[in-house]
Amino acid sequence: MSAIVWLNGRLLDIADAHIAPNDRGFLLSDGLFETIRVANGQTPHLARHLARLEEGCAILRLPSPDRTLLTQAISDLLHATNLSDGSLRLTVTRGTGPRGLVPPATPHPTVLIQGTASTMSVPAPVRLGLSRYRRDGASPLARVKSLACLLSVMSRMEAVAAELDDALLLGTTGAVAEASAANILFLREGRLQTPLIADGALPGTSRARLLDGGFCMEGRLLPQDIKTVTGAWLVNALSLTAVSGIDSHDLSLHAELDRRLRAFLFSA
Template sequence: MSTPVWLNGRLLDATDAHIAPNDRGFLLSDGLFETIRVANGQAPHLARHLARLEEGCTILRLPTPDPTLLTQAVSDLLHATGLSDGSLRLTVTRGTGPRGLVPPVTPQPTVLIQATASALAVPAPVRLGLGRYRRDGGSPLARVKSLACLPSIMSRMEAVAAGLDDALLLGMTGAVAEASAANILFLREGRLQTPPIHDGALPGTSRARLLEGGFCTEGRLLPQDLKTVTGVWLVNALSLTAVSDIDNYELPLHPERDRRLREFLFSV
């Protein structure tokens, strides 16, 4: 038996879960998703993810799934899978529709939650390079975790082909926005900063927690200023990863600061 999933109100074996061929998420990337950390059998920051999901649904004019229903669905799926540590992927599409771009007047969203186990491990430092795709921080869509991930996919593929681990994406402003699947933190003049939303950064949940906790502030980072930073990390809901070099510019590692950030982010 394969791992259970939650699909449209039901717990199903993954082999019995089917998405319609005319689902707009499959055909048009018309939807969004959340990646949610699971620790000790709980999703400690689920409320933040559901709040961002609601904001994204509002931007996309997509009916927002009932958060009470989703909270129960997460609980049911964690119980059914016995997942202790890992992640959940919550995907919401506009559901099925006729051919073409115009959605149905009253969409019936498809909602899928999948569970994945993963070991608790500190990622090895990574090497980055500047990518050629840009994020438009002036667009409302830059605030949405859209299913349309091709710029990130291509950025990661091209970085790996160049012998790197990941790429940094610039915003339309010309400043650094984020990596392909993570926000960026950078240490400059002893202060930890992260790019602002208007430079193209996704409003990540871990990014928000670090800002609220006073661990960092917002700050613009232009490509020509990369050699002024003395430390860089990538952060998302699941991990904190130190960066060892960017475009062959070696960066020092900071084990003690790394430890403090990791403790704040992942101790609960």
């Protein structure tokens, strides 16, 4: 795959793609991103990602890039790079601005699209630990894919230092919210559930598809209820990963349910 990116309307070699030093995304994390799966040269769930991007832009009062422009940009980048399987990272910032917090009256967003090649493989099961960091489900920022990812970075670092694979964050409500970079599915009493948006869960695209498809329901899970969980999976746009345990609580692996979930999420 060629090292080519799409930046503000142009296909460029990555060495020639430059972001301005006074870009608010660089200085203030003032922007959003989407991670989009590519399969057989196509982006099967692009409409969901662009809809979420538009919703996030509205929350941040950030002009949303034209959907037709983004769709064509993605097509052009896939063609230029010959990317068949992997992912795209779509980043939108408020663009350049004067020093300080107040943005320019008429912002000119920076839009960057990058591709990464990868093969679709089944990840090994992971073990999670409860993090000391919390997500505020009452904050509008909990509902967008913000560039401000330090909470996730710090929780993942903490988990790795404890010789775990990932962190499970609680919300400010005290209930389970999500992992550092994925939603979570819990199997309880034979039924799948996923945490509430109000408890800090990001409205993930794969999470929404599973809810729409009737594979799971929303439900609140408190830390003391983890012992009632018999299985769990981390899920995002790119992967489904079985969870082998949460702190000292071991979980079973459910091969048939895993197969059904994986077929639904990634067969197209």
